[in-house]
Amino acid sequence: MKIVVIGGSGLIGKKLVPILRQRGHEAVPASPSSGVNALTGEGLAGALVGANVVVDVSNSPSWEDAAVLKFFETSTRNLLSHEAVAKVGHHVALSVVGTDRLSESGYFRAKIAQEKLIKNSAIPYSIVHATQFFEFLKGLADISFDGGKVRLPPVLFQPMAAGDVATEVARIAVGPPVNGTVEIAGPAQFRVDELVRQRLASLKDPREVIADPNALYSGAKVSLKTLLPEKTARLGKTHFETWLTKSAAQDPSRKVS
Numbered sequence: 443m444k445i446v447v448i449g450g451s452g453l454i455g456k457k458l459v460p461i462l463r464q465r466g467h468e469a470v471p472a473s474p475s476s477g478v479n480a481l482t483g484e485g486l487a488g489a490l491v492g493a494n495v496v497v498d499v500s501n502s503p504s505w506e507d508a509a510v511l512k513f514f515e516t517s518t519r520n521l522l523s524h525e526a527v528a529k530v531g532h533h534v535a536l537s538v539v540g541t542d543r544l545s546e547s548g549y550f551r552a553k554i555a556q557e558k559l560i561k562n563s564a565i566p567y568s569i570v571h572a573t574q575f576f577e578f579l580k581g582l583a584d585i586s587f588d589g590g591k592v593r594l595p596p597v598l599f600q601p602m603a604a605g606d607v608a609t610e611v612a613r614i615a616v617g618p619p620v621n622g623t624v625e626i627a628g629p630a631q632f633r634v635d636e637l638v639r640q641r642l643a644s645l646k647d648p649r650e651v652i653a654d655p656n657a658l659y660s661g662a663k664v665s666l667k668t669l670l671p672e673k674t675a676r677l678g679k680t681h682f683e684t685w686l687t688k689s690a691a692q693d694p695s696r697k698v699s
């Protein structure tokens with residue numbers, strides 16, 4: 443199959459494209475750096491010629507409320523309309539576990555809008571809800587840095603390795619559209635503040651992490667289980683400790699995730 447990966451140069455896209463090729467598919471990475479812009483529509487028609495599946499693993503360069511909403515609404519509208527013309531049979535989009543419970547957050551309102559457009563379109567689809575990536579833990583510290591400290595709510599989550607996300611997205615992309623949402627997650631639960639503290643320590647990042655029950659997660663109030671997947675979620679194999687050891691071995695001098 444010809445599978446176009448929107449955001450093919452990103453964290454998940456770069457792992458997804460080789461997995462699809464290994465399985466014998468024609469995987470085409472598409473993003474602004476390769477002349478395809480889902481926001482402006484530039485290059486989309488050409489990239490989608492003959493495509494069977496489009497996988498959207500793009501992300502907005504800005505997470506400011508209005509910018510991120512514009513990104514996911516406009517890019518998703520553009521993708522779906524070009525897919526209709528190209529007769530694409532399956533639209534796969536990567537989103538986040540708990541998105542519907544996080545509407546206080548501008549980022550998650552944008553993801554809700556993206557999912558709504560997909561569900562209301564005529565293109566058969568699969569929405570993949572993944573939990574937070576291990577690779578995102580430092581980013582989570584960055585967006586939670588307030589008053590000289592990282593403030594995080596002491597709630598549970600079940601994060602996963604980006605490699606496992608790519609494996610699951612590949613499996614779903616080559617299968618039939620589910621016309622619904624599937625959840626994927628990591629093998630173990632942690633407290634958000636504890637794991638971010640551990641990740642920053644591994645990066646020798648001196649920022650202090652405070653467990654603050656009033657702290658918001660990406661701008662949204664969360665309770666103990668808001669970020670957890672359902673029991674039916676498919677679980678990735680990679681444990682945090684294994685990932686941490688591997689990522690340190692790959693680049694011991696690296697200070698950012």
Ligand SMILES: NC(=O)c1ccc[n+]([C@@H]2O[C@H](COP(=O)([O-])OP(=O)(O)OC[C@H]3O[C@@H](n4cnc5c(N)ncnc54)[C@H](OP(=O)(O)O)[C@@H]3O)[C@@H](O)[C@H]2O)c1
Nearest residue numbers: 449451452453473474475479480481500501537574575578
């Ligand atoms: N972070 C997490 O923990 C997490 C958890 C669950 C789900 N997700 C979801 O996973 C997805 C990927 O997120 P990420 O943070 O991993 O992505 P990322 O590494 O930041 O990659 C972003 C990708 O989007 C592309 N892109 C940017 N603007 C574009 C445009 N106008 N048209 C087409 N492509 C564009 C970039 O292309 P260039 O390189 O060419 O600019 C890049 O390939 C997001 O939808 C996010 O909601 C994230």
